[in-house]
Amino acid sequence: MERAELDGGVVSADVSAGVAAGRGAVSRRRAVGVLVLRRIALAVPVLLVVACGVFLLGAASPFDPIHQYYGENVFTASDQQLDRTRDELGLDDPIVVRFGHWLGGIVTGDLGTSRVFHQPVADVLAERLPWTLLLAGTGIVVAALLALVLGVVTAWRQGGLLDRIVTAVGQGMEGLPSFVVAFAAIGVFSLGLGWLPVAGVTDGDADATFAQVAEHLVLPALVLGVSQAPWLVLHLRQSLLTALADDHVIGARARGLPERLVVTGHALPTALLPFLNVLGTRVPELVTGAVLVETVFSWPGAASAMVEAGLAVDYPLLAVLALLATVAVLLGSLLADIATVVTDPRVRADG
Amino acid sequence: MAEREIVAGAIGQWRQAARTRAGTPRGGAGGRARLRLGVGAGLLGVLVLAAIVVPWLWPASEQLFDYTQVRLPPSGEHVFGTDQAGRDLFVRTLAGLRVSLLVAAICAVGAITLGTAVGAVAGFLGGWPDRVLMRLLDTVNAVPHLLLGIVIVALYRGSLTAVIVSIVVTHWTTVARIVRAEVLSLRRRPFVDAAISGGATRGHILRRHILPAVAGQAALSAVLVLPHAVWHETALSFLGLGLPPHLASIGNILSDARSELLLGGWWNVAFPSVLLVLTTLATAGIAATLRDRLVPRRRSELAL
Numbered sequence: 194m195e196r197a198e199l200d201g202g203v204v205s206a207d208v209s210a211g212v213a214a215g216r217g218a219v220s221r222r223r224a225v226g227v228l229v230l231r232r233i234a235l236a237v238p239v240l241l242v243v244a245c246g247v248f249l250l251g252a253a254s255p256f257d258p259i260h261q262y263y264g265e266n267v268f269t270a271s272d273q274q275l276d277r278t279r280d281e282l283g284l285d286d287p288i289v290v291r292f293g294h295w296l297g298g299i300v301t302g303d304l305g306t307s308r309v310f311h312q313p314v315a316d317v318l319a320e321r322l323p324w325t326l327l328l329a330g331t332g333i334v335v336a337a338l339l340a341l342v343l344g345v346v347t348a349w350r351q352g353g354l355l356d357r358i359v360t361a362v363g364q365g366m367e368g369l370p371s372f373v374v375a376f377a378a379i380g381v382f383s384l385g386l387g388w389l390p391v392a393g394v395t396d397g398d399a400d401a402t403f404a405q406v407a408e409h410l411v412l413p414a415l416v417l418g419v420s421q422a423p424w425l426v427l428h429l430r431q432s433l434l435t436a437l438a439d440d441h442v443i444g445a446r447a448r449g450l451p452e453r454l455v456v457t458g459h460a461l462p463t464a465l466l467p468f469l470n471v472l473g474t475r476v477p478e479l480v481t482g483a484v485l486v487e488t489v490f491s492w493p494g495a496a497s498a499m500v501e502a503g504l505a506v507d508y509p510l511l512a513v514l515a516l517l518a519t520v521a522v523l524l525g526s527l528l529a530d531i532a533t534v535v536t537d538p539r540v541r542a543d544g
Numbered sequence: 545m546a547e548r549e550i551v552a553g554a555i556g557q558w559r560q561a562a563r564t565r566a567g568t569p570r571g572g573a574g575g576r577a578r579l580r581l582g583v584g585a586g587l588l589g590v591l592v593l594a595a596i597v598v599p600w601l602w603p604a605s606e607q608l609f610d611y612t613q614v615r616l617p618p619s620g621e622h623v624f625g626t627d628q629a630g631r632d633l634f635v636r637t638l639a640g641l642r643v644s645l646l647v648a649a650i651c652a653v654g655a656i657t658l659g660t661a662v663g664a665v666a667g668f669l670g671g672w673p674d675r676v677l678m679r680l681l682d683t684v685n686a687v688p689h690l691l692l693g694i695v696i697v698a699l700y701r702g703s704l705t706a707v708i709v710s711i712v713v714t715h716w717t718t719v720a721r722i723v724r725a726e727v728l729s730l731r732r733r734p735f736v737d738a739a740i741s742g743g744a745t746r747g748h749i750l751r752r753h754i755l756p757a758v759a760g761q762a763a764l765s766a767v768l769v770l771p772h773a774v775w776h777e778t779a780l781s782f783l784g785l786g787l788p789p790h791l792a793s794i795g796n797i798l799s800d801a802r803s804e805l806l807l808g809g810w811w812n813v814a815f816p817s818v819l820l821v822l823t824t825l826a827t828a829g830i831a832a833t834l835r836d837r838l839v840p841r842r843r844s845e846l847a848l
Contacts, residue, residue, distance in 0.1 A: 242683045247695060254699035365825060370775055372798065373781055373817045380810055391806060443558070449819040481779075484690055488783060489802065499691060500783050503698035511695055518691045 197267020232527045236520075243519050244299070247512045248292050256506050258284060284540055297522065299516070305509030309501055313544055314513050317498060327406075328413055329483050335418025337472060343422075344429030348464075351434060360430070363423035368512035371420035371482045375396055375489040378416050392491035399508040413490040417482050428471055466537050478520045577833050581665040586828030591823055602635045606788070615804070618811050625811035627797075628804055636792050637816045641823065647708065648773035652766045654712035655773070658696040658721025660755070660762045667727030678724075681717045689714035690779055697785045707786055711776050719765040726758045735829075764834055771827040772793050778820060794820045 253541035259279060279285050286294075298305060314443045347356040366374075385393045436442060437460045445459045480496065487497035497512060502510040609629045616626045626651035666677040684692075696710035728738065731754065737750050780786035781795025789796060794816050801812035 238679075239686055240685050242680075250695060250699055256699060364828075365821075367828065369821055369824075370779060372779070372781075373821065376798075376802070376817060380805060384805070384808065384810075421713070430678045471630040477679055477685075479659050480688040482594060482692040484694075485779060485782070491763070499694055501784070503783070503785050506698055506701070511698060515687060515691050518688050519686050522686050522688065 204365060209227060213275075221534065225531055228530060228534060229527065232523070232530070236523045239523065240516065240519060242295060244512075245292070245515060247432060247515050248295060251508050251512065252288055252291070254506075255507075256508075256515075258282070258508065269458075290331055291456070293493060299513070304513050307502070307507055307510040309505040309507040309510065310498070315511050315512060317516070318513070319494060321493060321495040321498050324489070324492060325483060326495050327410065328487065328492060329479055331410060331414035332417030332482070332486075333479060334420060335414055336421040339418065339422040340425035341428050341469070343426045344433060344464075344468075345456065345461065347426070348430045348433035348437065359426065359432070363427050364425040366420070369420070370485065371416060372485045372489050373487055374420045375413075375416045378412055378491070383410060393493070413486050413492055417479075417486045420482055420486075423472065425468070425476075429464060429468050432467045436460040436463040439463060466533065469532045469536065470529045472533065473525045473527075476525030479525075482519050547744060551612040555770060570597065571620065580829050582832040584826045587822060588826035591641065591826065593712070593733060593820070595638050595645060599639040601696055602632075614805075615809055617809075618777040618815075621647065624815040625809070627800065627809075627812055633797075633811065633815060637794070637819055640792045640797050640816065641819055643791050644774055644777055644795070644820075645779050645823070647704070647711075647793070648816070649713040650769055651715065651773040652769045654708065655715040655769050656719050656762050656766045659713060659716035659765070660723050660758065662716065663720035664722030664727050664754060664758065667724040668731055668754060670697065674724075677720075678756075681720055684714065684794055685717055688826070689776065693776060693780055694783070697780055701785070704787060704791070707777060707780060708745055710780070711773050714776070715769050715772060716771060719762060722761055722765045723758050726761045727754055730754055730757050764831075767827065767831040767834060772832065774820070774824055774827070 194441060282542075284291075302315070304318070306312070307314045307317050310317050343359050347353075347359045350356055379391055379522065382389050390409050393409060406447075436454070439460070441463075442455060442460050445455045450459075482496065483496040485492045486492070486501055488500050491497070495517070499514045501507070502514065516529075551559075570638045609631060610626075613622070613626050613632075615628060616622055618625045620631050622634065623635055626632055627636070662677055662681070692714050693710040696713065697706045699707075701708040736749060736753060739753055744752075749763040777786060777793060778795035778798070784799055786795050787793045798813065798817045801809070801816065803814045804812040
């Protein structure tokens with residue numbers, strides 16, 4: 194009886210908090226707007242510096258673009274021809290002019306032409322980015338689900354057998370490069386058991402139907418998810434352990450609430466706030482993982498295009514992809530902060 | 545009976561909560577930490593010794609082609625088997641480990657030199673130099689490190705220097721952050737005030753009072769950087785953008801091994817991977833233990 198009253202009190206307190214949140218919804222939306230604007234203002238100089246750095250690296254590189262433009266014909270072409278092409282491409286302009294030209298092109302949407310794929314960089318991106326987004330999206334969902342399940346179970350039964358196994362494996366896997374995981378997965382599931390295909394998005398020239406793509410997505414997405422998961426699992430476990438020691442959780446226990454409700458209803462929401470934030474700041478690792486996993490599985494995405502562009506010194510594509518990855522990282526941290534502002538009533542604005 | 549169990553459980557949980565707050569999440573962490581340090585150091589010692597001694601004493605070189613011995617599975621004669629060119633994978637893997645460790649060590653030294661310099665200057669000067677340097681650090685961290693490495697190595701390909709530079713450029717930020725935080729707390733200490741009132745110049749204080757005091761932290765952060773550097777070099781070499789092929793690093797070996805795995809040669813992948821993982825685990829274990837020991841407050845603050 195008493196317990197029911199107490200819980201009723203908690204519920205009514207929650208309701209009044211909800212009403213307050215409803216009143217605060219407008220200011221909350223404004224807070225998000227201010228946050229987005231501030232972040233964009235901060236992102237512009239970062240992107241400019243990255244663009245400048247990448248451009249200077251390219252300008253100081255010993256590779257001469259004229260050699261790539263001509264291929265082996267560079268040896269038979271006359272000096273006049275070479276000079277004329279240099280003139281047309283603007284290769285002899287002062288470096289500031291070239292940088293301005295290149296940056297202007299990127300801002301206005303003219304990303305240049307990829308030399309390795311023999312098509313405009315924008316087309317390469319349009320073709321390959323969806324595949325990378327599919328793989329990375331599935332990978333992060335797999336990682337988050339693994340982290341939720343394992344993190345909750347291990348924190349709940351801290352010191353138990355499963356906890357010790359998961360913690361040890363998790364700490365061990367942090368030192369494990371994702372391509373080693375990929376090799377193990379190929380060895381077991383493709384070559385050993387013959388369940389799943391080794392590479393690509395379809396069998397040979399088959400059409401990219403849903404079934405085909407799904408079958409080919411399983412292994413790379415699982416590998417990407419599993420190799421991203423350990424850090425997330427350990428992080429969620431740790432923040433859940435801290436949350437379990439909080440006053441409100443001890444209060445919930447003291448009221449005799451069932452253990453399941455205490456963990457999932459009272460401790461987990463507190464622990465999920467930092468987890469949400471962490472998920473957004475893991476974009477660099479996700480991009481890195483995508484590069485390695487796409488390469489192992491010959492996945493035709495933008496991340497493996499980065500490797501091909503690197504191998505062929507395809508400067509326009511390299512630079513655009515590096516900038517794009519930076520945008521993804523900044524976007525990830527922005528989304529994490531928005532999620533925090535939206536879900537955490539204590540956070541008022543950008544800190 | 546059942547009630548007593550519940551009470552005992554609750555007390556256990558409260559005790560746990562108290563420990564978590566006090567910053568010692570687990571009782572008896574000292575013994576475990578000592579064990580982790582011992583195992584890590586022992587393992588790393590054995591691996592380093594093997595990487596130095598074996599390629600040196602082994603009768604065949606790691607680059608020796610032998611087309612009569614192609615793609616042999618592990619046996620008494622070839623402990624790790626042979627690859628597609630008949631090279632003995634045992635000696636090749638250990639030679640690769642030597643290259644990987646050497647490159648990582650050079651990179652770690654480079655990264656702590658650059659990181660300490662930047663961190664010390666930023667922390668000591670404060671004001672706008674600090675803000676500019678920290679924004680630069682954030683900018684470097686905003687580009688995924690492997691991608692920045694790919695750009696650098698691709699544009700200056702085929703040289704060991706490019707790989708080393710690419711690792712140093714992406715790894716100094718960790719050191720700089722640690723050193724800056726340390727310098728920020730040091731410059732408020734009485735001995736710095738004493739030096740200032742004694743008429744010492746800023747350069748002198750930085751050289752004689754601040755840098756020696758952060759040297760320990762900087763050296764520790766080198767251990768933290770080491771496993772990352774091994775990982776980074778291996779990943780670049782694996783993608784074909786790392787060390788030149790004549791240097792057999794673990795990454796180069798694994799790069800060749802992918803096609804061999806598809807032909808059934810699991811040993812091409814398995815043994816180099818295991819050695820790589822053991823190496824990074826050993827260094828990471830040492831780093832974690834040293835961090836807990838040298839920076840005790842960090843355990844309770846970060847609790848990671």
